[in-house]
Amino acid sequence: MAETLKVAVIGAGPAGISAAARAAATGISHVLLESSPAHAQTIQRYQKGKHVMAEPGVLPLRSDVGFEAGTRENVLSAWQEALNASGVSVRYSAETISIEGQRPEFRIGLNDGSSVSAENVVLSIGVQGNPRKLGVPGEQTPWVQYTLDDPDEYQGESIVVIGAGDAAIENAVALCGHNTVYIVNRKDEFARAKDGNLAQITRAIEEDRIRCFYRSNAARIEETPAAERPARLVLNTDEGEASVPVNRVIARIGAIPQRRFVESCGVAYPSDKPTAIPQLSARYESNVPGLYIIGALGGYPLIKQAMNQGYEVVEYILGNDIGPADEPLLEKKFRGLSYGSVSESLAAMQKRIPLFGPLNALVFRELMLDSEVTTPAPGETVFMLNDYTDSFFTILDGTVLVGRGAAQDAALPLAAGQFFGEMSLISGRRRTATVVAGENCVLIESPRRTIKKLLASNDHARRTIDNAFMLRAIQSSFAPDVPAAELMDVVEAARLNEYKAGTVLFAEGDEADSLHLIRSGSVSVSRNIGGRDIVTAYVPAGKYVGEMGLIGNTRRTATVTATVKTATISLDSQSFNRLLDKAPTLRERMQRRIQQRIVENTQMEAQPESGDLISFLMQQGLGEATDVLLIDSSLCVGCDNCEKACAETHNGTSRLDREAGPTYAMVHVPTSCRHCEDPHCMTDCPPDAIHRNANGEVFIDDSCIGCENCMHNCPYGVIHMAVDDPVPPRFWQWLLFGAGRAPGMESLAKPDPSTPKKAVKCDMCKDLDGGPACVRACPTGAALRVSPEQFAGLVHGGGDF
Amino acid sequence: MHESILVYRRRRYLWAALGLAALSLLAYALHRTPEPPNGGTWLGYTLGTIGALLIVWLTVFGIRKRRYHSAAGKVEGWLSAHVYLGTALLVVASLHAGFQFGWNVHTLAYGLMCATIFSGFYGVYAYLHYPRLVSRNRGNLTLEQMLDNVATIDNQCLRIAKNAPDDIREVVTSAVNRTQVGGNTFQQLSGRDRSRVVLPSGDGSHRLRRNPDQERAIEWLAERLSRTSDGEVSATINELERLLASKKMMLKKVRADVRMQARLQFWLYLHIPLAVTLIAALLVHIVAVFLYW
Incomplete structure (x- = not known):
């Protein structure tokens, strides 16, 4: 049996490389085991030229291996050089099958049947997992691949992408410009994809740029030496076998999750949720003594953090009590603060704050x-x-x-x-x-x-915050005078509900059994009058609906529909009655409010066109807007001064398209940012470049990396990619001599095609005195910005915006 | 839903303009001089200075409109003031001249000023009148989309006519090729349909005919339908008639849009050159007055 090493590092990603380099630098016996033939598989799988970021910027790097932001190629070659230079003992293509034992006697079984003994094991295998293989005859042929490096490398080929997830869609869409592309989906829809990718693939299929085989599976891959394409892929479809001549097959059918393997090593997870991470000590040690987990698998997806942990974990194994790199x-x-050292302070905070405990x-x-x-x-x-x-x-x-x-x-x-x-x-x-x-x-x-x-x-944190939210929402809406302790039974009976856009919370004529406090999103209230549904009100988050049924009648007098994705807290009639008993002024206040509602309803019913206008605005996504640009068509002369003003004040690119967008009853909704309350664009921004100001503006800062995620995620199409035009027009030169470009006109110079494009959108001119330039530049007063609170005024034709 | 330039901020610039006009009139009424009122009296000079400054300020609107970074008031407010104070200028300048007109450079400046102001009046009318009609006419379509629709209908007509008898194919093709939209400024302003179609006449020759609203082509097809007994041909003609009818509707919208857009814009091509000429004439007027004092 071979010697027992001090430490075995499994997985040669950033964390593993850094740990092995530290082990090499301190001179301890070690090995770095990597299942694939090269290091950093996750980053190898990035598309060619992709920018790798070094976030968080404030965190210092602590590793024997250097790392700074750059292209995928630069980062990978720097690590390769560091591995070569540092004398790390590394074994590629050595897939770990099993880890048995605990400190000081681990036995690591490898795929070639050999094994490694080590006192300590550092598991840094990331969360990507090994790509799932096709498992059909012919999968070993050179025409099958599981990654796509550079979509531009292939031109004029016939390529089948197998899979229906984001990776498959992104590959297929990237390839379809220069190739004949097919996508094979096991199901009949792309349910797992992100919204942006879903929109892209649907469009590509509709426009015939990509052909999709739904409810189909790969059966086998056969060589076709005599044919135009080197191979053919045979598919099992609903209509029997289908055959596609191919140059290559790209399988993106997900990865085998790491969890089962990790659990087989004896590591415990705190919950069954897919997002759960193993329970670790402050020194990255799992419940198995001597088995350490670092990097993405331990919940740290950023490269710099992972590299720091690699360094630290080896120091900990050596018994050196170094503070983490983020200590300073x-x-x-x-x-x-007066709690002592950092770790004492952290402990004191967790003790003092039950939420974090x-x-x-x-x-x-x-x-x-x-x-x-x-x-x-x-x-x-x-x-x-x-x-x-x-x-x-x-x-x-x-x-x-x-x-x-x-x-x-x-x-x-x-x-x-x-x-x-x-x-x-x-x-x-x-x-x-x-x-x-x-x-x-x-x-x-x-x-x-x-x-x-x-x-x-974290379930505990979610429950705690949800309960507090419900208590405070109920208290502030209904019973401000009642102490929190007395409301606990009502809160316990309250339920949290989530509705997709367009879902009916309750319908006219239903039995009235509960009241809804709107937690996020918004709803519209409509009544059936003369066989027609007429919208009578729009109710934003923070307000409530359904109280009329509980107090007065027992049947619903109106239908309430979620205008966007909406979450509510519902109180059943029993709890509500308990509330009425506890808060003596509540009944009276509710009755006043109901009276007011009835008056509003009759007003709206008298002018059904106002209701139609509300429904129109809701259809345009104004249900989730916080500030939206509207144009009064009866005043707009089409001069486009709004667009020109936007372009001039934002480096030459207008963020609004005046003419696009629908019009109803002289209200035109141009293509322009709605500054959504829960912005879709923010959901998937890798550098976290999209923010919201105290005044509500949602804006993109300079750290944008041009990944286009926000553009695809925005359902209103208001974000686009542009190059800054730094040359401002010179007014007097233009006026007197006709030199240069006119103010508000497009740039004369063509941008350098190598300049990276960045995402641009309306920032409500947050850096300009005097407010949004579009509104200020409108010569006829047709452009106006409106917040949801002003919809009612807008609809009733009066109001002062 | 929103306030127009005429009612901007409770018509504050209307009151300012009325005040200026009233003050000028009052001074003019009270002013006593040995000679008849003219630009050479102290009041004449005062009104002349006010008028000249007003003219300069009114042209500054063109600069403010293009100063997109400027926080100096909303452009809407500037336009409201531009309209009302520009109107008041009529009173100020007329009183400055003491209603003395002749064939000279001074009256030329006055005439240019009036022309500029009246072209502006038309602009105010157009800005308040047409946007609503434009929007109603367009529905949810842009001009580009409407033209796309026309092109799509044309392509459908050509596709259907491809397999039809020769005479039908020729008429449909010529109706498509000779459909006209837009044109020069006057053609746009008039909105007259100058489409043509080549129709076969009884003697075997062909004649170029006017085809407003595609009606001549529709009539010819209707007449052709009555002469045919072939079921397939009549089905083709029916389909073509349906397509031409929707093309006619769409073309009407397009033409109305072009006409109204032209009316919204053409006056500026008078207003601005007139204003520039006015400034030149004004300079000559001032220099002349001081040189030949």
Whole structure:
């Protein structure tokens, strides 16, 4: 039997390379095992020339291997050189089949039947998994591949892409420009794809740029030496076998998940959810002593973090108590706090804040890296009612006062350990209260993205925040005078519901059994009058619907439909009656509100065209808008000064298309950003370049990498890719001598085709004095910007915008 | 739904313009001089200076409109003021001249000013009148889409006519080829349909006929239908008639759109050159007055 190594590193990605390099540098016996023939498989699979980022920028790199942002090729070759130079003992094409034992006696079984003994094992195999193979005759032939490096490498070929996920779609779409492309889908729709990719593949199939075999599977691949194409792929379809002559077959049928393998090594996962990550100590050790997990598999998908962990884990194995690389960052954040060292501070925070208590120490550390610790002076405003900020606050020390606008006397105090800001976090709408700091206040402010990630992966945190949200929503909407403790039974009976756009929450004539508080999204209320559905109201997040049925009648008097993806909290009639008993003024307030609704309804019924206008606006996605550009067609002379103003104030590219978009009742909705409350564009931005300002503007910052995700994700087509034109027109030269381009006219110079394009969209002219240039430049007053609160005024023909 | 330039900010510039006109009239009524009122009295100079400054300010609108970074008020406000104060200029300048006109450069400047202002009046009318009609006419289509629709119908007609008898194919092809939209400024403004079609006449020769709204072609096809007993041919003609009818509708919309767009725009091609000429004449007027004092 061979010697027992000090450490075996499995997986030669950034984390594994860094760990092995550290082991080599410290001179301990080690081996780096890689299942594929080359290092960093995940990055090898990126498309050619793809920019690899070095985020987070503030985190220092701690590794014997260098890394900086650059193209995929540069990054890969730098790592290869570092591997060669550092004397790492690496075995390629050595797939690990099993890991048995624990410190100091691990036995690692490999695919060639050999085994490796090691005292410690570092598992850094990422989450991509090994690509799933076709498993059909002919899969070993040279025409089958599982990755696509450079789509431009192939021209005029016949290519079949097998799979219906994002990778398959992206490959097929990238190839279809210069090749005959087929895509093979096992099912009859592309249900797993991201919205943007779904739209692309659907369009490509409709336009015949890609041919799709639905409900089909690969049967075999056969060589055809005599034919025009070197091989043919035989498919099993509903209509029997079909045969496609091919130059190559690209199988993108997913990867074999790592979890089963990891569990077979004895590692425990905290839950059955696919997003769950193994339970790890602060030193990356799993429940199996001596088995360490780092990198994406441990929940750290960023390259720099993974490399730092590789370095650290070897130091930990050697018994060196080095602090993590982010230590100085946290030290700086915690300066001024009196809890001691960084780890003591982190522990104290987890102890003081029940929401964070049960979190994995590493997850909490990560959260704190993204968060800020602030110490506002007593009386300082943390945020104002109607601000658009959406960060989440936890109180580490002292108190804050939560009030509504001017009535700060009636403000509700919150003490250390509690949290606030969850309303805007969840709904994406403006702040529903003003929060003012009290004595000795210390707050932790976490970005929305970080907390949403936490909510998605941690059940405890989600339940805690959901319950608080429900309690506060119910309290502020119905029973502001009733103490929270008395509302607990009502909250427990409340339910969270989610509806897709267009779903009916309840229909006219249904039995009225519950009331809905809208948590995110919005709904429209309609009534059937004379055989026609007439929309009578639009209700945004934060308001409630269905109270009429509960108080007065027992049947629904109107139909309520989700205009966009909507979440509500529903209270059944029993709970609501309990609320009525507890809050004596509630019944009276509800009756007043119902009266008001009836008056509004009759007004709307008297002018059905207003209802039609509401439905029209909802169809245009205004149900999720926070600020939208509308054009009064009865005043618009078509001069395009709005577009010219937009282009001139935004480096030569207009972010709005005036003429495109539908018109109804003289209201024209141009193609222009709606600044959605939960922006679709933000959902998948790798560099996190899309942000929302306190005033509500959704904008893209300079870190855009031009990946086009936001463009594909926007359902309203308002984002496009453009090159900045840095040359502003010279007004007087143009006016007096006709030199250069006219203000508002397109650039004369053709942009250099090698200049990378970046995503551009409306930023509501946040950096300009005087507000949006489109509105200011409209000579006839036809252009106006409207927020949802103003729809009613708009619809009734009056109002002052 | 929104306020137009005429009612912008509760008509503040209307009141300003009325105030300016009223003050000028009052001063003119109270002004007593030995000679008849003219530009050479102190009031004449004052009104002349106000008028000249107003003219300069009115032309600054063209600059403000293109200063897209400017935060100096909304362009709508500038246009509202431009319209009302420009109108008041009529009063100020007339009083400045003391209604003394002759065949000279001074009256030329006055005449150019009036022409500029009246072309502007037409502009105000067009801006307030046409957008609603344009929008109603277009529905949810852009001009480009409407033209695309016409092209699609044309292609359908040609495809169907390809297998039809020669005379039908020739008429349909010529109706398609000789359909006209747009043209020069006057043709656009008039909106008259100058489409033509070549029709066979009884003696075997062909005649070029006017084909407004495709009617001559439709009539000819109807007449051809009555002469045919072939079921396939009559089905083809029926289909062509249906297509031509929808083309006629679409062309009407296109023509109306072109006509109204032209009316919305052409006046600027008078207003701006007139204003530039006015500035030149104004300079000559001022220099002349001071040289020959």
